[in-house]
Amino acid sequence: ADEVVLKFAHFLPPVAPAHAQVIGPWCDRVAAESGNRIKCQIFPAMQLGGTPSQLVDQVRNGVADIVWTAPGYSAGRFPAIEALELPFMVANALDGSRMTWDYYNQFAKDEFAAYKVLAVHIDGGGLFHTANTEVKSLAEVKGLKLRTPTRLAAKTLQSLGGVPVSMPPSQVADAIAKGVVDGGLLPWELMRPTKIDEVTKYHIAPPPGRPFPVATVLSVLMNKAKYDSLPADLKAVIDRNSGPVLVEAFGKVWDDVTAANLKYAATIPGTQVTNLEPAPYQAMRDAAKPVEEEWVKDVTARKLDGQALAAGARALSAKYFPAQN
Amino acid sequence: MSGTTLGLTAFGILLLMLVVRIHIGIAMFLAATGIYLVLNHGELNSLLFTLNNLVYARLSNYDLAVIPLFILMGQFATHGGLSKALFHAAGTLIGHFKGGLAYAATAACAAFGAICGSSLATAATMGQVALPELTRRNYSGRLATGTLAAGGTLGILIPPSVPLVVYAVLTQESIGKLFVAAVIPGIIAALGYMAVIRIIVSLDPKAGPASERVSLKEMIKAQLGIIPVLLVFLVVIVGIYGGWANPTEAASIGAAACGIIAVVSGGMRFKDLKQSVFGTAIATAMIFMVLIGADLLNSALALTQMPAELANWVKNSGMPPVAVLFTIIAIYVLLGCVMDSLAMILLTIPIFYPVVLGLDFYGMSVDDKSIWFGIVALMVVEIGLVHPPVGMNLYVINKIAKDVPLKETAMGVLPFLASDFIRIVVLVFFPPMALWLVHVTG
Amino acid sequence: MTELLYPPAERRAHDVIDRWLNRAAEAMAWTGGATLVAMVIMSLISIISRKLGFQPVNGDVEMMQMGNAIAAAAFIPLCTLRGDHLRVEFFTEGFRPKVKRRFDAVGDSLLALVLAVLAWRTGFQALDGLDTGEVSPLLAVPQWIPVLLMVPSLALTGICAIYRTALEFTVGLEIPS
Numbered sequence: 001a002d003e004v005v006l007k008f009a010h011f012l013p014p015v016a017p018a019h020a021q022v023i024g025p026w027c028d029r030v031a032a033e034s035g036n037r038i039k040c041q042i043f044p045a046m047q048l049g050g051t052p053s054q055l056v057d058q059v060r061n062g063v064a065d066i067v068w069t070a071p072g073y074s075a076g077r078f079p080a081i082e083a084l085e086l087p088f089m090v091a092n093a094l095d096g097s098r099m100t101w102d103y104y105n106q107f108a109k110d111e112f113a114a115y116k117v118l119a120v121h122i123d124g125g126g127l128f129h130t131a132n133t134e135v136k137s138l139a140e141v142k143g144l145k146l147r148t149p150t151r152l153a154a155k156t157l158q159s160l161g162g163v164p165v166s167m168p169p170s171q172v173a174d175a176i177a178k179g180v181v182d183g184g185l186l187p188w189e190l191m192r193p194t195k196i197d198e199v200t201k202y203h204i205a206p207p208p209g210r211p212f213p214v215a216t217v218l219s220v221l222m223n224k225a226k227y228d229s230l231p232a233d234l235k236a237v238i239d240r241n242s243g244p245v246l247v248e249a250f251g252k253v254w255d256d257v258t259a260a261n262l263k264y265a266a267t268i269p270g271t272q273v274t275n276l277e278p279a280p281y282q283a284m285r286d287a288a289k290p291v292e293e294e295w296v297k298d299v300t301a302r303k304l305d306g307q308a309l310a311a312g313a314r315a316l317s318a319k320y321f322p323a324q325n
Numbered sequence: 326m327s328g329t330t331l332g333l334t335a336f337g338i339l340l341l342m343l344v345v346r347i348h349i350g351i352a353m354f355l356a357a358t359g360i361y362l363v364l365n366h367g368e369l370n371s372l373l374f375t376l377n378n379l380v381y382a383r384l385s386n387y388d389l390a391v392i393p394l395f396i397l398m399g400q401f402a403t404h405g406g407l408s409k410a411l412f413h414a415a416g417t418l419i420g421h422f423k424g425g426l427a428y429a430a431t432a433a434c435a436a437f438g439a440i441c442g443s444s445l446a447t448a449a450t451m452g453q454v455a456l457p458e459l460t461r462r463n464y465s466g467r468l469a470t471g472t473l474a475a476g477g478t479l480g481i482l483i484p485p486s487v488p489l490v491v492y493a494v495l496t497q498e499s500i501g502k503l504f505v506a507a508v509i510p511g512i513i514a515a516l517g518y519m520a521v522i523r524i525i526v527s528l529d530p531k532a533g534p535a536s537e538r539v540s541l542k543e544m545i546k547a548q549l550g551i552i553p554v555l556l557v558f559l560v561v562i563v564g565i566y567g568g569w570a571n572p573t574e575a576a577s578i579g580a581a582a583c584g585i586i587a588v589v590s591g592g593m594r595f596k597d598l599k600q601s602v603f604g605t606a607i608a609t610a611m612i613f614m615v616l617i618g619a620d621l622l623n624s625a626l627a628l629t630q631m632p633a634e635l636a637n638w639v640k641n642s643g644m645p646p647v648a649v650l651f652t653i654i655a656i657y658v659l660l661g662c663v664m665d666s667l668a669m670i671l672l673t674i675p676i677f678y679p680v681v682l683g684l685d686f687y688g689m690s691v692d693d694k695s696i697w698f699g700i701v702a703l704m705v706v707e708i709g710l711v712h713p714p715v716g717m718n719l720y721v722i723n724k725i726a727k728d729v730p731l732k733e734t735a736m737g738v739l740p741f742l743a744s745d746f747i748r749i750v751v752l753v754f755f756p757p758m759a760l761w762l763v764h765v766t767g
Numbered sequence: 768m769t770e771l772l773y774p775p776a777e778r779r780a781h782d783v784i785d786r787w788l789n790r791a792a793e794a795m796a797w798t799g800g801a802t803l804v805a806m807v808i809m810s811l812i813s814i815i816s817r818k819l820g821f822q823p824v825n826g827d828v829e830m831m832q833m834g835n836a837i838a839a840a841a842f843i844p845l846c847t848l849r850g851d852h853l854r855v856e857f858f859t860e861g862f863r864p865k866v867k868r869r870f871d872a873v874g875d876s877l878l879a880l881v882l883a884v885l886a887w888r889t890g891f892q893a894l895d896g897l898d899t900g901e902v903s904p905l906l907a908v909p910q911w912i913p914v915l916l917m918v919p920s921l922a923l924t925g926i927c928a929i930y931r932t933a934l935e936f937t938v939g940l941e942i943p944s
C-alpha cells in the first residue's frame with residue numbers, strides 16, 4: 001500500500017521536550033503500528049515559514065498535515081477554549097490536561113470543527129520568574145514588567161498591577177539580563193530552554209496544589225481532509241494514539257520536566273524557589289476577578305454563552321484541583 | 326526525485342535565473358514555487374495558502390523593524406553633515422602624519438559605520454567628503470580610492486549592521502549579542518586598514534604626503550564638532566549593549582537623534598527630507614523584497630529536507646571541520662564575485678548554518694558557534710563588496726573620483742583585501758576575537 | 768546592490784502614465800515614511816515613560832509590528848518604478864543595452880506576476896481574518912486591518928512593474944532612471 005507522509009509542524013526547537021519526548025515518540029509509535037505506512041516529517045521551529053499564530057491556518061489549509069500549537073497565539077479565534085486561560089485555573093499539567101480535554105469535549109468542540117483534533121492539553125501554569133523582586137504580595141507586582149505568553153495572561157498581570165510585555169521566548173533571557181523586563185510569567189517547563197534560569201533569582205509559585213495565575217492551552221490539530229483521505233485501518237492507528245492517550249502523554253512529560261526543573265533551580269546558588277502565603281495568594285485571586293467578568297462580557301458579545309463557559313471551566317477546575325484557595 | 330536532488334536542481338535553476346537579470350527576490354520566489362509544485366505533484370493549494378500570510382508575516386517581524394529604522398538613521402546622519410565633521414576631526418588629529426589623511430578617512434569611516442548600518446552608504450558619504458580633500462593634498466588616486474572603498478565596508482563590519490540583523494532573524498540568534506561580537510573584529514578591521522596604509526606610505530612616501538599640523542585651538546574645535554555623533558553612538562550602542570532598550574527601540578532612538586541633529590546642525594531642508602524618505606523607502610524595499618522571496622525559498626528547502634540531509638552528509642563525511650569551513654568561505658568568495666552581500670546571506674545561511682552547527686569546532690558550545698559563524702560570514706560577504714569584478718564599493722568610489730580609472734581603484738583595494746583575508750583566517754582559528762566581549766558583557 | 772547609493776537620483780517622468788505612477792509611488796513612500804516616523808515617536812514615548820518609572824505605551828511591540836509592515840509595503844512601489852530591485856548585473860554587463868532591456872522586460876513581467884499573486888493572496892488573508900476574528904494580543908486590533916492596508920501597495924507595485932515591462936518592450940524608448 002501507499003506510504004502516507006504526515007508533515008508535522010510546531011514552533012519550538014527540536015531539543016524541546018514536546019518535540020523530543022512527545023511528538024517524536026508519537027510519530028515512531030504511529031509508524032510502528034501502521035507497519036511503516038505512516039511516516040512523519042517533523043518541521044520544528046516554524047520551518048514551514050510564518051509565525052506561531054499561523055500554525056492553525058497552515059494545518060487548516062493543508063500547508064502542514066498536523067500542527068502542535070497554542071490556540072491562544074491566534075488571539076480571539078478560539079474564544080471558548082480561552083476560558084481555561086482565565087486566571088487561577090490550573091495547578092499542574094497532567095490533571096490540567098485531563099481537565100482541558102474534558103472541557104473541550106463539553107464546551108469547545110464547535111470552534112475546532114474545521115480540524116481533526118488529536119489533543120487539547122495545557123501547560124502546568126505560569127509562575128513568577130523575576131530577576132530582583134521577590135514577589136510576596138500584590139505590592140511587589142505593582143509596576144513589575146513581565147513577559148506574558150498570551151492575551152489573557154497579559155490581562156491577568158494587568159489586573160494584578162503589573163505591566164505585560166510581549167516578546168518571542170528566545171528574547172526573554174536577554175531582555176531580563178538587560179533590565180528591559182523584570183522577569184516573566186512562564187511555566188517551569190520553559191525555564192531552561194529560554195535560559196531564564198541564568199538571569200532570574202526568584203521563582204514564585206502559588207501555595208502547593210493551588211492553581212497558577214496564568215496558563216496556556218495547547219493543541220494537536222490535524223488537517224481534516226488529510227485524515228478523511230486515510231484508509232480505515234490507518235485512521236484507526238491515528239485514533240488509537242490520539243485523544244486522552246496523547247493528552248496524558250503531554251501532561252506527564254510536562255510534569256516530569258517541571259519536577260526536574262524545580263529540583264534543578266533549587267541547586268543554583270543564590271536562587272530562591274518559594275511559594276506565596278495563602279493570604280496574599282487569595283488577595284491576588286480577588287484582584288484578578290475583573291478579568292473573568294470582562295472576558296464573559298467579551299465572549300457574550302461574540303454570541304457565546306460566556307457565563308456558562310466560565311462557570312463550566314470553574315466547575316472543572318474545582319473538580320480536578322480540589323485545593324482551590 | 327529525492328528531496329536533495331530536487332533542492333539542488335531548484336538551486337541550479339535559481340542561479341540560471343540570476344544570470345539573466347531576474348530580480349533576486351523574484352528568482353528565489355519562483356524557485357520555491359517550483360519546489361512546491363513538484364513536491365505536491367502540481368497541486369496548487371498548499372502553495373497558495375503558504376502565500377496567504379507570506380508578506381505580512383515577513384514585514385511585521387519585530388526584529389526586522391530595525392532595518393528601516395537603521396536605514397533612516399543613516400540617511401539622517403548623511404544629511405546632517407556628520408560625515409564631514411568626522412573626517413575633519415580625524416584630520417586635525419592625525420593628518421600631519423605621513424598618510425595621515427588616509428588614516429583619518431579610515432577612522433571617519435569607522436565612526437560613521439558606528440551609526441550607519443550600510444556599507445555603500447558609508448562609502449558614498451565618506452567618499453564625497455574625503456576624496457576631494459585627499460586629491461587636493463596630492464594623495465595617489467590608488468591609495469585614496471582604495472582606502473575609501475575598503476573603509477566603506479566598516480559600515481557593516483562595525484555594528485549596527487544590516488546583514489547581521491538578517492543573520493539574526495534567519496538563525497533566531499540575538500541581535501544584541503551579534504552586535505557585541507562584531508565590535509572587536511570591526512575595530513581590528515579598521516586598525517588593519519591603517520596598517521596597510523602605513524605599509525603603503527613607507528614603501529611609496531609620495532602616495533600619501535603629510536599635511537601641516539593645525540593649531541591646538543582648531544583641533545579642539547574640530548573634536549567638539551563630533552560630539553553629536555558620539556552622543557548618538559553612545560545612546561544607540563549603550564542602549565543595545567548596556568541594556569536599557571532592545572535593538573528596535575535603540576534604532577528608534579538613533580533615528581530620532583540623527584533626525585534632530587540633521588535639522589539643528591545640518592540645516593536639513595525639505596529637499597533633504599525628501600531624499601531621506603525616498604532613500605529609506607528604496608533601500609528598505611529592495612531588502613524586504615529579497616527577504617520575502619528568501620522566506621518562501623527557506624520553507625520550500627525545508628520541505629525537501631535538503632539542508633538537513635546535506636548537514637548530515639557533511640558531518641558523516643569525516644572531513645575536518647576547518648576544511649569544511651574554508652570550503653564554505655571559498656564558496657562565499659566565489660559568490661561574492663557576482664552577488665550582493667545580503668542576497669548571499671539569505672541564500673546560503675539556511676544551508677550552511679546547519680552544516681556548521683553540526684560540526685565540532687574547538688569544543689565550542691552551540692551558542693558560541695552560532696555567533697562566531699555569524700561574524701565569519703559577515704566578514705566574508707563583506708569582501709564581496711570590494712573585490713573585483715563587481716565589488717559595489719569600487720564603483721561607488723570610482724564614480725566620485727572622476728579622474729581615477731577603475732583599474733587603479735581595483736589595484737588600490739588589493740592590499741586592503743589582503744588584510745581582510747588575514748583577519749578572517751585569524752578569526753577562524755581564534756574565535757575569542759569575536760566571543761570574548763560577548764562573554765565578558767554577557 | 769543591497770544598499771542605496773546616496774542620493775537617490777531625481778527621476779525624470781517619461782510620459783503621462785509615468786507621471787501619475789510616479790506621483791502615486793511617491794505618495795506611498797511619504798505615507799510609509801510618516802508611518803515609520805510615527806513608530807519612532809511612539810517607541811520614544813514608550814522608552815522614556817518606562818525609564819521614568821511609568822508604564823510603557825500599551826501594545827508598543829504590536830504597534831511597531833503593524834506599523835512596520837504597512838510602511839515597508841508602502842515603500843515597494845517607488846523602488847519598483849525606479850527599477851532599483853536587486854539583481855545580478857555581472858553576466859550581462861557586456862551585452863548591448865537593447866538586449867539587456869529585453870531581459871529586464873522578462874524580469875519585470877515576472878515581478879508583476881508575482882506581485883499580482885501576492886496582492887491577491889494578501890487580500891484573501893485579510894478577508895479570512897475578518898472571518899476568524901483574530902486580534903492583536905494587547906490592543907485587540909483586528910488582524911485583517913494591517914493586512915488589508917498592505918494590499919494597495921502590493922497592487923500598485925504590480926502596476927509599476929507592468930508599466931516598466933511595457934516600456935522595456937518598446938524599442939527606441941529611453942528608460943528613465
Ligand code: NA
Nearest residue numbers: 438480483485
Ligand atoms: Na555599521
Ligand code: NA
Nearest residue numbers: 723726727729
Ligand atoms: Na572614475
